[in-house]
Amino acid sequence: MRKHCCTPGQTTRTPSGTKRPSVTGSFPADPILPEMVSLAGGEFLMGSAEPHAYPLDGEGPVRTESVPPYAVAATTVTVAQFDLFVTATGYLTDAERFGDSLVFEAALPHDARAHPRVAETPWWAIVGGADWRHPAGPDAEVDAVRDLADHPVVHVSRTDAEAFCRWSGTALPSEAQWEFASRGGLSQQPYPWGYERDPGGEARMNIWRGEFPGAVSTPTGKTFTAPARSYPPNGFGLFNTTGNVWEWTTGVFDQRRRDHRAVIRGGSHLCHESYCRRYRTSARSGTTPDSSSGHIGFRVITAK
Template structure:
């Protein structure tokens, strides 16, 4: 597998530089809804697992290995990515304005934008030209001003930056999962498998996740049923009752991203805390395809700048057992 192909997401600084201050939430804004969010989490019992991969279909430059035994304490994690409905509750309760809104634009995949929106686009990143810089695109208008999430309230919220995800976590009394927690949970009790359900992409000819089918980035056959995002509970859950850990949307993790992660972090509750350019993302998205971004494997890793937002990146939340 070639290791020089970038992730299927785009960075905000590929188009223009800029840093915006991140609004903080007062204690008064931490709503009682947080208790409901935490109550929906699934307990994952701690243990030891073999993290990472040395498989030939991986991306060595991403630091997917070497494989090592990692020990984790028990933790809580959401069975789903945060939905549009859940993120709307957060916004309604806090008045939070996402970074995509404050920057005034976000990245929209070219096949999902309307013809009218495409005609208004003034800029695309040269490295990943399938992403359009769409003014007015954000979580509630994911393809631009002429779109809505009204019929997608059970889909994952997208155009969410790492900083936005952190703000949601502060409101809900949760946190982002570490990379190790994410991978341990994604494996669902299976040791050394490629996907949350095993080593074969399909089971008995049935699609198990929402990824790209066809010729990327020009033709998506959508034989899995979805061109863009799917509902957060689409497909079958893994052995721990968690959904869509392969494909659908990239999910932010707590760690900073380092290609040396497996050599630089502890064997017990690892987390990479040294500030870097990017934050870690896991799981791949509906744009992933074996020919280009084969990062919907459980051991695959990627990263993006914490202020970046795209139409294929969301998050799920986790929490310490001690908060119960």
């Protein structure tokens, strides 16, 4: 049975009518911007047929893919980096234009539970005023720019990620580019470091640990996301290509579907083995390109 517990789409929202400014330009010379890692590219085995794979998600069949040389960001785009973009352009994200975004229920302030829920996944609340600056909603004490500057930016749609790319002279990765980078030079291993999820009992990624969706059980507590450079990097020097936040790609989840759901990769801090094992290098999921939530971010690439 296929369950997209982590990736509900928002298909009924109506924009407020506020227009976004056009986005052009390039990064200023500033050390806060993403560190890019050059990859030689080449052929690799994409997909998986291992027992934890989801065949209905299109993880298989295992096939040989080839990617040209390119450079990929060592981390997902952080709140501080996205703030530079917004400050320079005045950009309004989809969450800001629509007026709401999806927040995991345990992240809400205790006095702010009266929000509509996603019917199939009621742990997701539709929170007015939740956005990249206010990841738990406007009633929470968390201000992302102040408190989470080195964390992945979240509550960004694929449209928002593409706007950042236009400004920065970067691009979103294709699925093949994303998976090649995530594997870190290993072949047909489910994790960027090998076969075992927690080698020697050591946690290597930020996922939900404990009963889901029970008590707060992520290592980071109520911030849920971890800093973008948490945990050891993979063999290419890339951080958190599994766990922490889902990452937008240019892929289409199922070409046969008319809604053309966009592909996200890598899993997030809300993935749990009892429900969603999509925190693996080959795993994929899909959601609508205008969706935003507290566990989807993005990583950028450039051509060499």
